Amino acid sequence: MKPYSKILSFAAAGIFTCFANVSLAFSATQAKPIEIKGEIIDTWCYLSGVMGGEDAVVGSAHHTCALWCAAGGIPVGVLDEDGQIYMVLKLKGEGSLAKTDNIMEIQSDVITAKGMHYVRDGVNYLVVEDVIANEGITNLNHLDYGSVPPNSFPENFLSKQ
Amino acid sequence: MKIFQNRAFKTSSVLLAVAFSATTALAEDFTKGSKAKDFGLNEAVQSTFSAKVVDLLCEVAGDCTDNCGAGNRQLGLVRDADNKLIAVLKNGQFSFNGAVEDLLPYCNQKVEVDGIMVGDPEEHNTQFYMVQFIKAEGAAEFNKANKWTKAWAARNPDAKGKGPWFRRDPRVIKQIEANGYFGLGKDADIAYAKENQ
Numbered sequence: 001m002k003p004y005s006k007i008l009s010f011a012a013a014g015i016f017t018c019f020a021n022v023s024l025a026f027s028a029t030q031a032k033p034i035e036i037k038g039e040i041i042d043t044w045c046y047l048s049g050v051m052g053g054e055d056a057v058v059g060s061a062h063h064t065c066a067l068w069c070a071a072g073g074i075p076v077g078v079l080d081e082d083g084q085i086y087m088v089l090k091l092k093g094e095g096s097l098a099k100t101d102n103i104m105e106i107q108s109d110v111i112t113a114k115g116m117h118y119v120r121d122g123v124n125y126l127v128v129e130d131v132i133a134n135e136g137i138t139n140l141n142h143l144d145y146g147s148v149p150p151n152s153f154p155e156n157f158l159s160k161q
Numbered sequence: 162m163k164i165f166q167n168r169a170f171k172t173s174s175v176l177l178a179v180a181f182s183a184t185t186a187l188a189e190d191f192t193k194g195s196k197a198k199d200f201g202l203n204e205a206v207q208s209t210f211s212a213k214v215v216d217l218l219c220e221v222a223g224d225c226t227d228n229c230g231a232g233n234r235q236l237g238l239v240r241d242a243d244n245k246l247i248a249v250l251k252n253g254q255f256s257f258n259g260a261v262e263d264l265l266p267y268c269n270q271k272v273e274v275d276g277i278m279v280g281d282p283e284e285h286n287t288q289f290y291m292v293q294f295i296k297a298e299g300a301a302e303f304n305k306a307n308k309w310t311k312a313w314a315a316r317n318p319d320a321k322g323k324g325p326w327f328r329r330d331p332r333v334i335k336q337i338e339a340n341g342y343f344g345l346g347k348d349a350d351i352a353y354a355k356e357n358q
Binding site: 031044047048049050061064067068069074075104107116118121125137142146147152155156157158 | 200245289291326343344
């Protein structure tokens with residue numbers, strides 16, 4: 001074999017192996033059982049920054065907006081203590097867009113859940129089999145940020161009571 | 162020997178061509194031709210590409226149905242260029258709407274989409290998609306991805322009235338009536354209003 005052919009062969013094999021591995025890494029789905037504790041969040045507002053910084057689009061300040069987004073079909077996530085987001089695909093046997101109250105009732109709550117964790121292309125996905133603890137809303141950040149967005153709390157609230 | 166050399170050369174060429182294709186896919190410029198608006202969102206990047214619409218539960222967990230969950234499941238896109246599964250968070254409307262109503266008609270079909278990738282890829286490992294336009298593969302014209310609100314109205318005929326859908330949605334109203342606007346009960350709402358209004 002001429003030297004240039006040998007070099008070409010090694011180069012091609014190396015590049016091919018590299019990209020084959022990258023491709024497999026991107027497409028494979030890893031699955032494992034998980035017990036996770038975190039806050040139920042609205043993924044769009046948290047990731048896009050549309051309503052402000054990450055500290056403002058969680059907790060009590062953002063609760064009504066989180067209800068709007070969950071009812072609107074935007075994926076709900078669990079934000080764990082390390083700042084990782086897990087997109088909820090299923091909750092207690094039903095799809096996360098089922099038109100029931102299950103996913104609405106835990107918005108902004110800190111929960112502990114058991115289920116299956118899947119990773120694909122950098123995204124954490126979660127199938128929640130059971131919510132084993134619910135601490136309710138623990139982040140009272142409306143005391144710092146008010147309601148986020150502001151129109152998620154009614155004007156002249158007291159006069160309407 | 163000469164034959165071997167020729168074979169080695171041909172094999173090398175094929176492998177290089179495949180590697181080059183993979184490189185090209187990974188490095189493809191998805192901004193080219195996009196007409197999507199970025200709205201100044203976090204790390205927003207215009208992105209148009211061809212893909213297959215998939216049920217995320219089916220794609221990642223093997224939990225499949227015939228119809229992508231009939232609107233009860235989140236859907237995603239497997240991009241043709243690199244086989245990457247892209248989570249879709251939003252459609253093109255700006256009233257708290259997801260994308261399932263816009264993607265579901267194309268369940269397990271090839272589409273072309275235009276929209277933006279958002280989110281800090283350093284912090285969250287990847288970016289997420291807002292689909293603003295969609296069409297079946299090869300179709301002439303894009304459609305606006307804005308089906309959610311009409312679909313909601315059809316599902317909630319008793320929620321007619323003034324104001325945007327999210328102020329009339331029965332599931333939202335039920336939660337606010339039970340737990341208040343901050344989710345902490347009515348007393349917290351009253352205390353906040355007394356201090357701030």
